[in-house]
Amino acid sequence: MRLPHNGEVYSVTFSPNGNYIALEGCDKYDENRACIQGSAQVWDANTGKEIAHMIHEGWVRAIAFSPNGNYIVSGSEDKTARVWETSTGREIARMTYDDWVSSVGFSPDGKMLFQEVPMVLLMFGMQPLAKKSLV
Numbered sequence: 277m278r279l280p281h282n283g284e285v286y287s288v289t290f291s292p293n294g295n296y297i298a299l300e301g302c303d304k305y306d307e308n309r310a311c312i313q314g315s316a317q318v319w320d321a322n323t324g325k326e327i328a329h330m331i332h333e334g335w336v337r338a339i340a341f342s343p344n345g346n347y348i349v350s351g352s353e354d355k356t357a358r359v360w361e362t363s364t365g366r367e368i369a370r371m372t373y374d375d376w377v378s379s380v381g382f383s384p385d386g387k388m389l390f391q392e393v394p395m396v397l398l399m400f401g402m403q404p405l406a407k408k409s410l411v
Contacts, residue, residue: 283311286337290321291345296362297321298348300336311335316350318362328365332356338380338392349389351377357391 285301297319302311314336318328334353341348341362351357353376359369371391379392388401 286335287339289339289341291341291362292343293345295321296327296341296345298339298341300339300350302335303331311353314352314354316348316360318348318365327363328360330358330360330365330367332358334376337376337378340381342382343384343386347382349380349382349391351380351391353377357389359389 283301283303283305285299287300289298290296291298299317299319300315302314304311304313306312311334314332314334316330316332316336316339317326319326330348330350332350332352332354336350336352338351339348346362347368348360348362349357350360355373355376357371357373357377357380358367360367373393375393377391377393379390381390382388383390
């Protein structure tokens with residue numbers, strides 16, 4: 277199976293149930309080869325069909341699925357971490373920082389969201405970010 281991407285892919289991950297594959301990277305560059313549009317893409321692992329294409333204004337450097345696979349968190353050089361619905365790509369939360377987001381993840385129960393910006397680990401409860409359960 278071939279999963280096309282418009283630019284460079286930084287990493288790939290599977291959803292916990294194996295039904296989805298997520299790619300992250302950069303789609304567009306300026307004349308100096310700086311990333312001006314990054315993305316996270318979700319693909320159906322069985323059919324190879326693209327499910328969602330989520331845009332950032334810089335390299336997407338980190339991505340993780342929620343424990344139930346219904347949500348994705350992405351971290352970018354655009355200084356944001358964003359939570360998206362896996363099946364639609366709809367953004368449900370955005371956190372903005374003073375530096376790029378280098379790592380993201382959910383707690384095993386899906387109730388906490390972790391993000392790392394250089395030299396700082398941040399932790400948030402998910403309930404204020406989304407009305408639906410993320411577990």
